[in-house]
Amino acid sequence: MKKLMILAIGLFYVGSNVQAQHFPKPNCTTMLGEAMFAEVDTTKPRGVSDNYHTWENGKVLLVKFMPGGSKILRDKVMQNAKEWQKYANITLKFVPDTTKNTDIRIKLGKGLGHNSAVGTEAKFRSQTTQTMNFDTLYFADADYYIASLKRKGIQPPYNLNQLIAEMKADPNRWNNAELRRVVMHEVGHALGLLHEQSYPGAVNWKKTDSVYKYYKETQGWDKAKVDFNVFEVSNQFYTNGTSYDPKSIMHYSIQPWETTDGYSVNNNFELSAGDRAIIAALYPKNLKTSVHVVPKVDISNFGKLNVVTSTTRNGIVIQPTFDLKTNSKLGEVYFVARLADEDGYYIRTTNTYYNWGGTAAGYLKMNLLPNSKVSYNKGTKKNLEIFIPFDQIPDVNGKKVMVVFAVYLDDVANKQMDKLMYFSTTNPLSIIH
Numbered sequence: 001m002k003k004l005m006i007l008a009i010g011l012f013y014v015g016s017n018v019q020a021q022h023f024p025k026p027n028c029t030t031m032l033g034e035a036m037f038a039e040v041d042t043t044k045p046r047g048v049s050d051n052y053h054t055w056e057n058g059k060v061l062l063v064k065f066m067p068g069g070s071k072i073l074r075d076k077v078m079q080n081a082k083e084w085q086k087y088a089n090i091t092l093k094f095v096p097d098t099t100k101n102t103d104i105r106i107k108l109g110k111g112l113g114h115n116s117a118v119g120t121e122a123k124f125r126s127q128t129t130q131t132m133n134f135d136t137l138y139f140a141d142a143d144y145y146i147a148s149l150k151r152k153g154i155q156p157p158y159n160l161n162q163l164i165a166e167m168k169a170d171p172n173r174w175n176n177a178e179l180r181r182v183v184m185h186e187v188g189h190a191l192g193l194l195h196e197q198s199y200p201g202a203v204n205w206k207k208t209d210s211v212y213k214y215y216k217e218t219q220g221w222d223k224a225k226v227d228f229n230v231f232e233v234s235n236q237f238y239t240n241g242t243s244y245d246p247k248s249i250m251h252y253s254i255q256p257w258e259t260t261d262g263y264s265v266n267n268n269f270e271l272s273a274g275d276r277a278i279i280a281a282l283y284p285k286n287l288k289t290s291v292h293v294v295p296k297v298d299i300s301n302f303g304k305l306n307v308v309t310s311t312t313r314n315g316i317v318i319q320p321t322f323d324l325k326t327n328s329k330l331g332e333v334y335f336v337a338r339l340a341d342e343d344g345y346y347i348r349t350t351n352t353y354y355n356w357g358g359t360a361a362g363y364l365k366m367n368l369l370p371n372s373k374v375s376y377n378k379g380t381k382k383n384l385e386i387f388i389p390f391d392q393i394p395d396v397n398g399k400k401v402m403v404v405f406a407v408y409l410d411d412v413a414n415k416q417m418d419k420l421m422y423f424s425t426t427n428p429l430s431i432i433h
């Protein structure tokens with residue numbers, strides 16, 4: 001058991017090291033693309049859903065692997081991922097690596113951590129970036145490789161290089177139960193499910209320094225990431241009226257010392273009855289749309305985010321190119337173009353106008369009908385532009401800025417506001433006027 005711990009710490013180290021790169025500047029809470037980088041994570045061996053980011057019912061999701069991962073390992077991931085299909089009206093169609101446009105992209109590798117974009121938030125990532133990571137080191141049968149090292153007379157403690165050498169010499173000794181658990185959990189996120197421990201009131205966390213320190217040491221997570229991955233409490237609306245399910249595959253394992261009342265949860269290795277019920281309700285096989293459907297807009301075929309500095313109009317003209325589709329429910333949609341500096345920090349403003357949550361921005365509120373489709377700026381005639389006058393922009397003359405385009409939705413009927421539907425950003429560009 002002790003040897004396993006040493007090995008585990010080695011593995012965690014690698015995982016956290018690489019993960020940290022997802023957060024270039026983790027201390028700033030106004031980081032550009034905050035939501036985009038807020039991955040849900042299950043690196044720790046451990047039916048709440050985000051209905052605004054579930055896929056359309058009946059959708060065939062195109063899934064591919066990014067370069068890496070043996071055929072044997074890929075087959076195992078595929079097989080376990082498809083477990084959800086038994087209960088959901090969704091198809092995971094695995095396509096060749098060379099396929100250009102896919103919905104989910106899986107990267108198998110060492111030191112990646114396990115994480116996934118939640119549902120349609122995968123669309124915020126470029127086609128050349130993965131939407132799901134699996135750390136294959138965690139899938140290795142550690143007991144087997146330790147026994148092998150022992151047989152060779154090598155004494156503990158063992159380091160990571162020794163383990164990797166063993167794996168290379170004798171591959172495909174996998175911890176199948178762990179692999180299955182993790183794959184089903186991450187694919188659950190990819191279908192829009194959130195962490196079950198975030199069910200409101202479910203867990204009384206001990207938010208002490210020792211708990212933060214534990215996650216820092218084992219995961220490499222800073223306070224913000226612990227708050228997001230571990231302590232986050234979901235909005236009651238997101239429970240879809242289900243009751244708390246400690247058997248959910250979406251639940252972290254919890255140790256008694258992490259809670260104020262000694263509550264604990266063990267790892268779950270199979271989909272619970274609750275998991276099967278919620279996924280069937282979100283993606284019903286016998287109904288056209290889920291009873292839990294909320295207003296959504298689907299942004300696709302996003303092309304260029306054209307930004308023109310106009311001296312004749314004295315401002316910046318922003319013309320995004322995309323197709324938009326609404327669903328059966330009516331929501332209020334905002335197209336927002338915010339300005340950020342070249343390091344990725346939003347440019348603050350105190351202006352009354354051209355201000356989106358304290359950031360220099362232009363925005364449009366759109367009246368869109370349910371079940372409608374619109375193409376913006378696809379033809380020669382431009383039909384969407386966001387304008388920001390120079391005199392409303394804090395001093396950026398001669399500096400490089402980025403334009404961050406986002407689509408937000410207010411679901412007024414359900415009192416759920418500011419749902420991020422799309423996110424895209426330009427490279428830094430100069431604004432000279």
Ligand SMILES: [Zn+2]
Nearest residue numbers: 040041042195
């Ligand atoms: Zn997770």
